[in-house]
Amino acid sequence: MSIKEIVEAANEKQVPIYELAIKQEMEVTKSTFDEVWAKMEKNLETMESAVKRSVEGDGVFSPTGLTGGDAVRIKKYLESGKSLSGDVMMRGVQGAIGTNEVNAAMGVICATPTAGASGTIPGVLYTIKETLQLSREDQIHFLFTSALFGMIVANNACIAGALGGCQAEVGSASAMAAAAAVEAAGGTPEQSAHAFSTALQNLLGLVCDPVAGLVEIPCVKRNAVGTANALVAADLALAGVNNLIDADEVIDAMYRVGRQMPRELRETGLGGVAETPTGIAIRNKILGKE
Amino acid sequence: MNAVTLKEKKNISYKSCFDVIGPVMIGPSSSHTAGALAIGLVANKLFKGLPKRVVVKYYESFAETHKGHGTDFAIISGILGFATDDSRVPDAIKIAESQGIDITFLEESGDSPVGHPNTADIYLEDDSRSIRTVGISVGGGLIKVKHIEIDGFSLNPQGSLPIMIAISSRNNLELELRRIFKKYEVDINNSTNLEKDGKYLYQFDLDSQLSGEARKELENLSDIANIIIL
Numbered sequence: 001m002s003i004k005e006i007v008e009a010a011n012e013k014q015v016p017i018y019e020l021a022i023k024q025e026m027e028v029t030k031s032t033f034d035e036v037w038a039k040m041e042k043n044l045e046t047m048e049s050a051v052k053r054s055v056e057g058d059g060v061f062s063p064t065g066l067t068g069g070d071a072v073r074i075k076k077y078l079e080s081g082k083s084l085s086g087d088v089m090m091r092g093v094q095g096a097i098g099t100n101e102v103n104a105a106m107g108v109i110c111a112t113p114t115a116g117a118s119g120t121i122p123g124v125l126y127t128i129k130e131t132l133q134l135s136r137e138d139q140i141h142f143l144f145t146s147a148l149f150g151m152i153v154a155n156n157a158c159i160a161g162a163l164g165g166c167q168a169e170v171g172s173a174s175a176m177a178a179a180a181a182v183e184a185a186g187g188t189p190e191q192s193a194h195a196f197s198t199a200l201q202n203l204l205g206l207v208c209d210p211v212a213g214l215v216e217i218p219c220v221k222r223n224a225v226g227t228a229n230a231l232v233a234a235d236l237a238l239a240g241v242n243n244l245i246d247a248d249e250v251i252d253a254m255y256r257v258g259r260q261m262p263r264e265l266r267e268t269g270l271g272g273v274a275e276t277p278t279g280i281a282i283r284n285k286i287l288g289k290e
Numbered sequence: 291m292n293a294v295t296l297k298e299k300k301n302i303s304y305k306s307c308f309d310v311i312g313p314v315m316i317g318p319s320s321s322h323t324a325g326a327l328a329i330g331l332v333a334n335k336l337f338k339g340l341p342k343r344v345v346v347k348y349y350e351s352f353a354e355t356h357k358g359h360g361t362d363f364a365i366i367s368g369i370l371g372f373a374t375d376d377s378r379v380p381d382a383i384k385i386a387e388s389q390g391i392d393i394t395f396l397e398e399s400g401d402s403p404v405g406h407p408n409t410a411d412i413y414l415e416d417d418s419r420s421i422r423t424v425g426i427s428v429g430g431g432l433i434k435v436k437h438i439e440i441d442g443f444s445l446n447p448q449g450s451l452p453i454m455i456a457i458s459s460r461n462n463l464e465l466e467l468r469r470i471f472k473k474y475e476v477d478i479n480n481s482t483n484l485e486k487d488g489k490y491l492y493q494f495d496l497d498s499q500l501s502g503e504a505r506k507e508l509e510n511l512s513d514i515a516n517i518i519i520l
Contacts, residue, residue: 001302025307029499030475039308046314062318103317106360106380111320113310113430118317143311150310155302159310160321160429162351162407168429176310213355215318266407267321268354287357 003152003193003247010189017183017192018141021148040140040147046110047099047122053107054098062104064286067216071098088127089228096123096227100220112173113150113159116166116208116215119223120173121146124181124230132184146180149196156248157255161208161267164258166219170226171203171254175247177230182237191237197247199233204250204257207265209272212283218273303432303450305498313431315374321408322352322359325427327379330368332433332520333412336421336440337369341414343392344369349402349409352427362395365410374431402426404436411437435520443491448480451520452499454508456492458515461485464492466511471496474504 010017025036054060054071061068074094077083083090096119103109103118112121125142128134134142150159153172158164178195187195203226211217237243245253264271273279304310315324346365348356356362360380367382378385386393402409406426413422424437426449434449440457447453456463464483471478477497484491500508500519508517 021307028305030501036307040311043308043312043314106317108314108375108377109317110312110314111324111431112312113320115315115317115320115323115431118320121311144307147307147311151304151307154304154310154430158429160408160427162321163429210355210358213358215359263350263407267351268407269358270354 001152001155003149003196003251006148006152007189007193016141016145017148017189018144021144024148037140040143043110044136044139044143046108047112047125050099050102050107050109051095051122051126054101055094060101060105060107062101062214062216063106064214064216066211066214066282067104067220068101070220071101085228088131089231091130092123092127092227092231093224094123095126096120096223097220099123100223104214104216104220112146113154113176114161114169114173116161116219117169117173117223117226119220120170120226120230121177123223123227124177127231128181128184134184138184142180142184145183145192146176149179149192150176152248153200153251153254157251158258163266164254165261165266166206166208166222167200167203167254168258169208170222171200171206174203174226174230174233175200177227178233178237181230181234185234185238187238193247194241194243195233195237197243197245197250198236199230200247200250200254201243201245202229202233204254207261207272208267209265209274210267210269211274211279212286213269213274214286217279217282303428303434304430309432310430313374315431316377316379317360319359320431321427321429322355322361323364324374324431325408325429325433326352326361326364326410327368327372327374328431328433329410329412329423329425329427330365331371332368332425332435333414333421333423334369334371335518335520336423336438337414339416340389341369341391342416343414344386345394345396345413347396347398347411349398349400349411350407352408352410353397353399356395356397361410365412366393369412369414441489441491441516442486443484445482445484445491445493447493448495450479450495452496453520454494454496454500455518455520456511456515457518458490458492459488460514461490463490463511463515467492467494467508470504470507473507474501476500476504
């Protein structure tokens with residue numbers, strides 16, 4: 001399957017992409033509509049709980065203390081009304097960072113498509129549900145649409161940092177969210193595909209370089225960028241700015257870039273910021289000197 | 291650098307929406323925590339019961355980052371049969387040790403024997419029996435099982451779950467198993483039959499999940515076969 005086929009099917013049948021996703025899921029897993037719907041609703045509830053938990057009290061902190069509390073800071077800053085990139089953007093960033101703080105704290109999250117990238121999609125949803133006044137039903141539709149796009153990238157390329165770097169995780173999540181955001185805003189299937197290709201193309205080459213092998217630095221902040229990039233890519237597509245390299249070709253490019261990355265930059269904690277003096281010092285402190 | 295081709299791409303691995311939006315899980319990593327737990331769960335299902343001794347060998351990314359990613363407690367959670375969102379997951383090692391299970395983790399320096407950066411090789415034993423399985427975590431919590439040793443048999447499945455294994459002293463179970471898969475419209479991607487010392491092993495790589503009713507019907511054969519559904 002390809003993104004081109006999704007766009008063609010949606011146009012031919014005159015149905016939204018989420019409907020294609022739900023139908024396919026019912027067929028493949030031999031489930032009823034209610035079963036499939038309930039499962040996605042549980043995923044949505046998990047995402048909502050994580051964002052909520054991240055801003056309770058002083059926030060959540062990881063066992064190492066390397067990350068935590070930033071969602072609370074962002075929320076306060078947002079409420080001051082002085083943010084440079086605007087409330088919509090910062091609300092998304094807050095949701096993204098909050099989710100990944102809960103993840104780093106070994107809390108419960110929904111992998112979207114991975115745990116390391118679990119903030120990107122909820123971040124986008126957390127902010128556009130306000131902007132677009134999305135109902136609960138709309139939000140579940142958003143997740144089904146992003147899932148269908150995610151299945152294409154997972155099957156035709158990869159979504160594991162150990163195989164493709166962070167571009168495969170946050171890059172994929174950002175592209176999935178961008179495509180679903182366009183649909184939620186009333187864009188066409190073609191515009192969803194343009195948003196997808198723009199978002200993934202913008203993050204090509206992003207390496208996976210976790211300090212001490214932990215899903216904290218730089219993962220938490222990378223999700224803020226994943227969310228921001230998705231919003232920008234969605235807005236570009238809705239403005240009619242197309243991406244000349246089509247989505248399926250960008251997926252192939254992402255896969256090839258991943259295969260060309262040395263193993264140090266694919267989730268081994270042996271390159272990138274993990275290998276800076278500070279990164280090494282943190283590794284030695286937490287894991288003990290080897 | 292030479293051009294990288296796309297030839298090595300695989301079959302459809304991610305069949306469900308919930309393979310990419312999901313699972314609901316305890317952080318911090320879907321491949322190194324949820325996926326590792328899933329590999330542990332394979333060992334649990336093969337062994338059926340708690341072992342006395344666990345040896346886990348890690349390769350490549352798993353070897354480098356298992357401490358930071360919580361891979362150790364995740365694998366043990368799987369061996370104990372916990373779900374990915376069970377709140378006991380971070381405490382699994384303590385829980386296992388309190389039940390007298392001896393645990394060893396080994397970081398292997400060589401390449402993965404099955405060619406994947408996220409590889410775990412799990413060995414379980416008690417006084418009378420042992421199993422071994424080699425699993426890979428391919429991303430987003432999804433795994434493949436590349437090697438199984440059980441009851442003197444050695445298997446190298448194509449990898450994608452579900453996999454159904456039946457071990458029996460009867461040599462005529464294949465038709466019955468196929469009948470059940472057909473009845474519940476589960477396609478078979480690959481099948482293997484092995485014989486050793488008067489025991490027969492039937493392995494089926496299935497195309498889709500088994501329904502509750504299909505599982506029940508298979509488990510009804512438990513009197514005459516060891517039924518394992520991975």
